[in-house]
Structure formats: structure tokens, C-alpha cells
Amino acid sequence: xxxxxxxxxxxxxxxxxxxxxxxxxxxxxxxxxxxxxxxxxxxxxxxxxxxxxxxxxxxxxxxxxxxxxxxxxxxxxxxxxxxxxxxxxxxxxxxxxxxxxxxxxxxxxxxxxxxxxxxxxxxxxxxxxxxxxxxxxxxxxxxxxxxxxxxxxxxxxxxxxxxxxxxxxxxxxxxxxxxxxxxxxxxxxxxxxxxxxxxxxxxxxxxxxxxxxxxxxxxxxxxxxxxxxxxxxxxxxxxxxxxxxxxxxxxxxxxxxxxxxxxxxxxxxxxxxxxxxxxxxxxxxxxxxxxxxxxxxxxxxxxxxxxxxxxxxxxxxxxxxxxxxxxxxxxxxxxxxxxxxxxxxxxxxxxxxxxxxxxxxxxxxxxxxxxxxxxxxxxxxxxxxxxxxxxxxxxxxxxxxxxxxxxxxxxxxxxxxxxxxxxxxxxxxxxxxxxxxxxxxxxxxxxxxxxxxxxxxxxxxxxxxxxxxxxxxxxxxxxxxxxxxxxxxxxxxxxxxxxxxxxxxxxxxxxxxxxxxxxxxxxxxxxxxxxxxx
Amino acid sequence: xxxxxxxxxxxxxxxxxxxxxxxxxxxxxxxxxxxxxxxxxxxxxxxxxxxxxxxxxxxxxxxxxxxxxxxxxxxxxxxxxxxxxxxxxxxxxxxxxxxxxxxxxxxxxxxxxxxxxxxxxxxxxxxxxxxxxxxxx
Numbered sequence: 001x002x003x004x005x006x007x008x009x010x011x012x013x014x015x016x017x018x019x020x021x022x023x024x025x026x027x028x029x030x031x032x033x034x035x036x037x038x039x040x041x042x043x044x045x046x047x048x049x050x051x052x053x054x055x056x057x058x059x060x061x062x063x064x065x066x067x068x069x070x071x072x073x074x075x076x077x078x079x080x081x082x083x084x085x086x087x088x089x090x091x092x093x094x095x096x097x098x099x100x101x102x103x104x105x106x107x108x109x110x111x112x113x114x115x116x117x118x119x120x121x122x123x124x125x126x127x128x129x130x131x132x133x134x135x136x137x138x139x140x141x142x143x144x145x146x147x148x149x150x151x152x153x154x155x156x157x158x159x160x161x162x163x164x165x166x167x168x169x170x171x172x173x174x175x176x177x178x179x180x181x182x183x184x185x186x187x188x189x190x191x192x193x194x195x196x197x198x199x200x201x202x203x204x205x206x207x208x209x210x211x212x213x214x215x216x217x218x219x220x221x222x223x224x225x226x227x228x229x230x231x232x233x234x235x236x237x238x239x240x241x242x243x244x245x246x247x248x249x250x251x252x253x254x255x256x257x258x259x260x261x262x263x264x265x266x267x268x269x270x271x272x273x274x275x276x277x278x279x280x281x282x283x284x285x286x287x288x289x290x291x292x293x294x295x296x297x298x299x300x301x302x303x304x305x306x307x308x309x310x311x312x313x314x315x316x317x318x319x320x321x322x323x324x325x326x327x328x329x330x331x332x333x334x335x336x337x338x339x340x341x342x343x344x345x346x347x348x349x350x351x352x353x354x355x356x357x358x359x360x361x362x363x364x365x366x367x368x369x370x371x372x373x374x375x376x377x378x379x380x381x382x383x384x385x386x387x388x389x390x391x392x393x394x395x396x397x398x399x400x401x402x403x404x405x406x407x408x409x410x411x412x413x414x415x416x417x418x419x420x421x422x423x424x425x426x427x428x429x430x431x432x433x434x435x436x437x438x439x440x441x442x443x444x445x446x447x448x449x450x451x452x453x454x455x456x457x458x459x460x461x462x463x464x465x466x467x468x469x470x471x472x473x474x475x476x477x478x479x480x481x482x483x484x485x486x487x488x489x490x491x492x493x494x495x496x497x498x499x500x501x502x503x504x505x506x507x508x509x510x511x512x513x514x515x516x517x518x519x520x521x522x523x524x525x526x527x528x529x530x531x532x533x534x
Numbered sequence: 535x536x537x538x539x540x541x542x543x544x545x546x547x548x549x550x551x552x553x554x555x556x557x558x559x560x561x562x563x564x565x566x567x568x569x570x571x572x573x574x575x576x577x578x579x580x581x582x583x584x585x586x587x588x589x590x591x592x593x594x595x596x597x598x599x600x601x602x603x604x605x606x607x608x609x610x611x612x613x614x615x616x617x618x619x620x621x622x623x624x625x626x627x628x629x630x631x632x633x634x635x636x637x638x639x640x641x642x643x644x645x646x647x648x649x650x651x652x653x654x655x656x657x658x659x660x661x662x663x664x665x666x667x668x669x670x671x
Contacts, residue, residue: 094549109605183551223554314649430558443650532574534560
């Protein structure tokens with residue numbers, strides 16, 4: 001690479017191209033304290049959802065993990081809990097995310113690679129072996145087959161005699177962002193929303209501690225969205241889910257408090273903090289103003305944060321430790337309830353145990369050494385941060401108005417609107433990198449020609465063989481009649497438009513596999529095909 | 535056939551939905567003056583080779599970030615041979631560990647682009663290594 005003649009300058013705009021002033025003054029901020037900020041724990045919660053923030057309860061340190069077979073992932077979970085992690089977060093492999101069993105032809109080469117393979121109750125029992133489900137909350141990054149994974153989790157809890165009202169955790173279940181960005185789907189948007197309604201009703205009835213949907217901006221941001229797009233599209237997805245719950249007959253205050261959020265924390269420090277603050281203020285106003293929620297807990301935007309995978313570089317990978325630390329610090333200053341810190345080797349593969357330990361330790365250093373956790377919203381009142389918070393909010397409302405004009409997020413997704421906006425932003429950003437208007441250390445500036453390779457985690461091809469064997473054994477050894485009946489009942493329920501959740505729980509208990517259940521949905525509702533936009 | 539323009543099928547084999555990179559590359563190739571056809575996501579090797587032959591392309595660009603490259607890339611090369619389409623150049627990009635690159639090249643993948651490569655480098659490579667059908671002898 002040719003070295004530039006000029007030296008790189010400091011940015012004069014945020015990562016998302018919001019122009020920056022050299023200095024911000026009182027005149028840049030037009031806020032009414034009670035109306036726009038409030039104390040921490042007070043509407044509109046710009047300054048945080050709890051009066052004492054992290055003094056009352058530290059954020060949950062939740063490292064997303066999962067690879068290989070259920071045995072491999074279970075071992076990593078036990079290790080992370082022993083290292084002081086306080087919640088579990090399960091990553092599933094691609095076939096599981098798409099609703100295929102490990103022996104499906106489309107699963108070839110993918111089993112256990114980007115997460116753990118789960119096909120049946122036998123896998124789930126191994127995955128959760130020895131983990132205290134009544135004391136540890138588990139977050140599952142699963143969307144199209146979220147109903148099946150929730151049913152599997154409930155089935156394990158039932159078998160262990162843990163009352164359903166004691167089982168706490170999260171399923172991501174955010175199909176709108178799948179169609180927009182993450183792209184792991186089964187059936188089209190409208191039947192997907194119907195299956196989510198079934199989960200919302202089941203959750204309200206059976207699982208008072210379960211977060212049925214984790215409304216996620218993360219994947220949209222990673223796909224190239226700006227901070228304002230992430231904010232707007234996430235909240236617009238949230239609006240669609242609240243409406244779906246209301247349309248299913250649930251009063252808003254019976255389920256809004258079980259919706260949680262999941263954001264990216266990218267590398268622009270203050271822009272991210274402003275984004276989190278704006279998100280809280282906007283969601284409180286949406287739930288109270290737009291949906292008439294009465295309970296303060298319905299107004300809360302509780303969120304998980306993951307540092308930005310897309311900001312990590314394959315070049316000079318140790319530098320990623322510094323990036324992750326700065327991003328994690330911004331998430332904490334922004335008031336996150338739970339946090340995943342990426343590992344420095346994740347541009348290559350799933351992290352090694354050493355890398356993931358450094359990532360977890362980074363959170364512990366922020367929590368216990370830096371002193372930033374002692375005061376709620378420490379940047380509240382900063383002219384700059386308040387002005388940036390207001391600016392992101394303004395841009396996001398503008399997007400939400402456009403989405404409302406299109407008929408809401410489901411219609412906007414069908415029209416490809418957010419997909420196109422993100423693709424545009426992503427291409428613009430890449431061009432800025434090519435022109436060196438944006439600098440990434442080690443990639444387009446401060447490049448080192450010779451680099452030492454680092455150790456990476458390899459998944460043995462043996463994983464696929466072992467997993468396929470187990471799934472075939474489960475199918476061969478189950479009570480065939482009970483399995484067939486459970487599947488038939490699920491098909492009838494889906495065809496008649498009834499709530500599918502009880503039928504799914506019964507099916508997984510009869511050792512029906514995830515792929516078989518998803519085949520029913522494919523047959524009843526059809527498969528989604530994307531119109532590819534470049 | 536043969537307006538002298540290079541035709542490229544940009545394809546996403548496997549199940550991963552990470553299409554940010556593939557879309558940016560597809561657009562950059564189009565902006566550079568090539569004819570670009572993008573398959574969309576979740577393509578099997580059979581679907582990709584069929585589209586390449588139907589669309590009469592000069593090259594196939596594959597993107598994969600799931601780690602399934604060692605299973606899927608050689609399968610695409612094998613199908614290309616079975617269909618008598620060895621003149622279609624196949625190149626690839628994504629998260630491909632260093633030690634997998636030599637075996638994949640030996641299997642018939644002409645070039646593998648890994649993170650940090652600029653769009654211009656990909657465009658330049660295509661100009662140098664892919665010949666449009668009309669001009670081919």
C-alpha cells in the first residue's frame with residue numbers, strides 16, 4: 001500500500017457523518033430538564049432507567065458463546081460462569097438459525113461452525129446440563145425458530161421440575177431485523193409476525209420472567225446502518241411488535257415490559273453514548289404517548305449491548321483489545337443493562353478461550369477499577385452529549401415518520417426500504433474508507449507489512465459427523481406414533497390459525513426435531529425469498 | 535454474445551446472511567463497468583453453477599463468512615467441471631483462514647480476497663484475469 005503524502009487528520013464529523021463543532025456551548029442545547037431528561041429512574045429516562053443505576057445492580061456480563069456440539073458449548077458455559085460471568089448467551093450455528101437439522105443437505109459444512117448445533121431435546125439437555133436455570137438467565141440468539149428453542153428450554157425446565165414462572169431469559173425473536181439485515185429466515189414477514197404473536201401470548205400467560213423479543217439494532221448496524229438508522233429502525237421494529245401484541249388481544253401493560261432491546265456499540269465514542277440516551281427517551285415517549293402504556297416499567301428501554309464486530313480488524317489483531325475496551329466503556333456510560341465484549345480474534349473465527357477471557361476481564365476492569373460505574377449518567381448535561389443526543393433523536397424521528405407513511409415496518413420491509421437505506425450507507429462508508437476520509441488503524445493507515453499470525457479456534461470436521469449421528473439416533477429411537485401425532489397436531493393448529501406454542505412444546509417433548517417442526521411452517525406458510533438489492 | 539463487457543455472477547453460497555461485503559463488492563464491480571448479476575443469499579453449489587451457465591458469465595465471485603468454504607468451494611469447482619464450464623473463472627472472498635488458502639487455490643479457486651483488501655484491488659484483479667467472451671479465442 002502506498003503511504004499518503006498527507007498525515008491523517010482528526011474527524012470533523014461522527015462515524016455516521018453528523019458534523020461536529022469544535023466546541024459546544026449552552027446555546028447548542030435547548031432542553032427542559034423535567035420534560036427531556038428527568039433524573040435517572042424518572043420519565044423519559046434519558047438519564048437511565050434506575051435511580052441508583054449500577055450501584056443497585058451492575059450490568060450483566062454476558063458473553064455470547066456457542067460452537068461445535070452441545071457438549072462443547074456446555075463446557076464453555078461452565079468455564080465462563082467459573083470466570084465470574086453472570087448470565088449465559090447462546091450462539092447457534094447457521095442450520096439451526098435457518099430451521100434445518102444437522103443432517104439436512106443444506107447444512108453441509110456449516111454444522112457447529114458459527115455456533116452450537118441444536119436439533120432436538122437431547123441436544124438441549126446436554127447444552128444446559130449442570131446449569132442452574134432458576135438462577136442464571138439465558139439469552140438465546142435465535143429468531144426464525146425462536147418458538148422451537150423457547151419450547152426446548154421450557155421442556156428442559158419442566159423435566160427438571162423448575163416452575164415456569166421461575167425461568168428467566170431472552171429469545172431474540174426479532175424477525176423484522178432478520179429480513180432487514182441478518183438474513184436468517186424461514187417463512188415470509190406476515191406469518192413470521194403471527195408466530196411471534198403466539199409467543200407473546202404464551203409468554204404473558206406462562207413465562208412472566210422471559211423476554212420474548214430482544215428488539216435488535218445490532219445486526220442492522222453491522223450491516224452498515226448509521227447510528228441514526230440503527231436507532232430509528234430498531235424503535236420502528238419495536239413499534240411493530242407492540243402493535244402485534246395489541247392486535248393479538250394483549251393489553252400493552254401486560255407485555256411491553258417483557259420487550260428488551262439490543263444495540264451495537266460502535267467505535268465513535270460520544271455518538272454511541274448519545275444513541276443510547278436518545279433511545280431511552282424515544283421509547284418512553286412511544287410507549288406512553290403512542291400506545292398509552294400506564295406502567296412505568298412499560299416505558300423502560302432495557303438493553304443489551306455488544307461491541308461492534310465490524311470494527312475489529314484482521315490486521316494487527318491485538319489492537320482490537322483497545323477498540324473493544326473503548327466501546328465497552330461507551331456502553332457503560334450510555335447505561336446498558338447487559339454487555340458482551342468481543343474478543344480480539346473474532347475477525348478470524350469464534351474466539352479462543354484466552355481471547356474471550358481478556359474480553360470478559362475488560363468488563364471487570366471497567367466495573368471495578370475505573371470508577372465509572374459509581375455515578376448514573378455521568379455525561380448528562382454535557383453540552384456536546386446533549387446536543388448530539390437531540391440530533392440523533394431528530395434524525396431517527398424523521399425515519400420513523402417515513403416508515404409510518406409506508407404503512408409501518410412490516411410494509412416497509414416488504415418494500416425493501418430499510419434494506420436499501422442500509423446498503424446505501426454501507427457503500428458510502430466503504431467509499432470513504434477507500435478515499436481515506438475515514439481511517440482504520442492497521443487497514444488504511446499505520447499499516448504493518450509483516451504480521452505474525454495468531455492462534456485461532458478450529459472446529460473439527462468430526463463435530464458434523466457426531467451431531468448428525470445423534471440426530472439420526474433420536475429420530476430412530478423415539479416413540480414414532482407420539483412424534484407423528486404431535487407433528488399432525490402442530491400442522492392442524494398452524495393451518496387453523498390457532499396459537500402454535502403448546503403444540504410446539506408437545507412436539508419437542510415427543511423428540512420431534514427442529515427441522516421437522518420448521519418443515520411444517522414451510523409447508524403451511526411458504527418459504528421466504530428475498531428480492532436481492534445491491 | 536459479446537459486447538466486450540465482462541459478465542460476473544456474484545454469489546453467496548451456504549447459509550450465512552452476512553451480505554454487507556458481497557453487496558459492496560457487487561456494486562463496486564458494477565460501478566467499474568462490469569455487468570454484475572447478484573444471486574442473493576443462501577445458494578447451494580448447484581444453484582450457483584446453474585445460474586452461471588444460464589447467465590453465460592465470464593466469472594463467478596463467491597462470498598462466504600460462515601466457515602463452510604472448505605466444503606462448498608471445491609463442490610462448486612467440481613460442478614463447474616462436470617458442466618464443462620472450466621472457462622468460467624471462480625474467485626472468492628470472506629473469512630478464510632490463511633492455511634485454507636493454498637488448498638482452495640489448488641482446488642481451482644483463482645484468487646481469494648481476505649479482509650483489508652480494497653475494492654480497487656478486486657476491480658484491478660478482475661480486469662487483469664477475466665476476459666469477456668466476445669473477445670475470447
